[in-house]
Amino acid sequence: MRALLPALFLSLALAQEYRALPGAPTGHGALDQSYALVYRAENPKAVLLLVPGLLGGSTNFALLAERLRAEAPWLEVWAWERRANGLEDRRGFLAQDPLAYYQALKAPDLSPLRAWGLAVHLQDLDLAVEAARKRAPVVLGGHSLGAALATLYAWQHGEKLSGLLLLDGSLGAVRVSEEAFRQGQETPLGRLPGLEDLLAGRASPVFQTAFLSPKDLALAEAEAWLAARRPLEPVPLGAHWATREARALLRVDDHYSLFPIFSVSAGRAWAREGLSLLGLLQGRLVHTVRGPRGRLVEWRDTGEATDPRAFLRAFARPETGFSEWYFPYRLLLEIAGYPYVGPYRPRPLPYPVLALGAERGLLPEAAGFRVGETFPKTPLGVQILPGLTHLDLLTEREGKTARAILGYLGGLPLGGPGGGGQP
Template sequence: MGPMKRRALLTLLLAAALTAPATAQDSVPADPAGDAEASLTDDLTDDLNADFDPGVLAATDPAQRTLDAVPARRVVRPGLTVPGTPSRLNASVTVRYGPDTPSAVLLLMPGYLGGAGSFDRLARQIVLLNPRWAVWAVDRRSNLLEDHTALLGRDVPTLQRLVRAGVDVRAPASLTFMKDWGLDTTLRDWRAAVLEARKLTPNVFLGGHSMGGTLAGLYAAYDFGGAAGERDVRGLIMLDGLPGLMSGPPLTPDEYAQAARNPLGPLPGLNGLTRDPYVDSVVFSPKLASRAAAQARLAALAPDAPAPTGGLTPYPATNLAAAMTQLEQRYALLPFLALRTGRATNASEAPNLGARLLGAAFPGAGDARWIIGPQDPVRPVGWETDPAAPTNPQDFARRFLTPLSDYSEWYFPNRLTLDLAAARTGTRGTPFEQTLPVWHGRPLRVPVLGIAAARGVTSEAQYREYAAATQAALTTRTLPGAAHLDITVARGDQVARWITGWMQPLTR
């Protein structure tokens, strides 16, 4: 399978990893369209004041207490003012790890459907290696639409209900302003944080995971009022992602306006964004994302207790098994876009021919399995942690949702997907040259660190192709045995050491 076909599967990246197809028929009424402004006012305050038991953050490895001692806070600052968007949503949001007056700042952008919480472990590891540095993990403004209040508590019956039904979903008609939340909005919100970091230190670095790596490269090439984005930073860090990863054939202006297909699947086009402002499909939606978060909370609180019936698995399972079978490379729908943590116990398995077909050219696809149900019907399917696997499943579950942020982005704007398909790796000489000014991709004057996951979606060869096209100074690494999502959540600190070792000589 060539690079283009590999990219064609990226749309299911976190959709497959964060959720499972719905099996319950329960539903929760959506917000009325007329109540949009009122319903958006207090979400962040509610999240931070929720009764979140720190006992959930109990040590799961010897370094855990030290990691959790790293200071972190959530900061919401003004972002780009977009006409029609409620004022509180014109925001630049970062979760900041480390000192308030750092000697260097690394800003990290999450991937497709991802939130700042996806960097919680990696950010803490980096700060531990250099306590004078800070890591600012980005939440795109869409994350402000999420209501985590019920999910952050310890009320198990409530969490069980939410696994089955999800939280209240904001109706598309109440979020039509999201039609303008595309590449320009995302990069300018990010730049507000970059410029704030530059007031603290000249040593500012930009990075991202998966689609976040794409956005890091586009930021560097973007024209901000006559200045290339690369002038803001010392270097770029791309974690199993790079520009072009989500691209397909060039879009025509008609496709951009009306509708098109690209490697991400169907795109609504500008004229359809008021009807479909955010991703809402059978494999990912705000409801499914909230159900996954509820299951992760149960896995953190009571990993060995029975998971809710009618939840994420059609068979009896423990809470940890119900969470991890959606993610584990052996069982995930797309085995190359997953984690490696362990394996199911008491499970009757069969070859997953669909996953093998979709991931035929990827490491791990040949081992894809389908869980039919428990071998012993008296006991649920359980979970066995593999101490040699890159990621600890209980640590992953407990970091999935905290008062600071969460792993996913429930309301992912379709406009950003559309703009990424149009911008690709640059817009000079395209119909989008003026509206999406990705102009400065060659030569790229800042160095690049590209880290691939050995069982993920990029390779060192792809980074070298990017460097050849941009004339960038490149350093590459590959994390052995890691699947795509392991690269930011692995228990070991090899990725953090590569990052800090590369950044150190570039700081001044």
């Protein structure tokens, strides 16, 4: 479906290009490929290849990539997307009413996802690294679950890289027993299926929750797409009315979002507020909008970490977006249970590793990265950036994340495709 989107819709800012890359052969034709949103540089001295986390798409990294390219013209940035993004029907972003289009979203054939586990994705990533190495030495970076995937790749092919960056994520942050991995387990939120259930067709091949289904993710992108273009247009919000930007941001702002792992600090609704019952059941003070002060629920940029309108602008494009709608459950399961699926073992690396955490993220303390046991005898730098959520690390407006990354890159021996030299 990606091939149906004309090239004229590719953004021209900072020479961006959305690119298909060769993937591991699994017998699924055009689906056997991954993708990258590439921020090109002339004669780059390094390529920073970024891997998104759980449910993450390439525009997770759009604001960070734009800042990096603006401050370091010698750096090329590749925001990688896994192969399941090829299942997304993105034609709705070219329709007159994207929300109506995605309200009627029908699931594609999801059976290929049962075969797309850790080995397939690591092979896809290896092919992406090889493609990037033709441009310049590659520094691999992963955010959240993407950091775990990047770690496993470095265990296998660390010699192909010139650096490794972990963004608020670590291998082993979520672990399962071998019995749970193979046979599933009961949790307070219901049963988590195991690999046997998945391969036998007794479990959905897609990771989803009650409020994060593929349709929910598509609709969130459609709302952000419209809000970026008509931010002040009035639209219904339950029994009230709101601006498009307010309705879109109420889903993701840390003050209102029910999912802290998917929240940003982007401002505040201008409206009467109450407490969310679902938030209280989670043990969190989450606010909800009860009614407007005046006719509309509006949004105010209160100067927090993430610029709300820049965030909406980066959220969705016709060819790619912020989410991976059809995230393979097998990949999540096999990353959590990696000791049971292959000979993945810690190893030292010939270059330093940088770990960046967020004070309000998944790993607010340096010890959480466990890099000493993951990469023994490897120099490690850890920085915890204050005041940021898990996603603010990628979207914050002050450039803290970019400066930390560029400081790290500046200490690596980088050059052209043959290596050597300093940026």
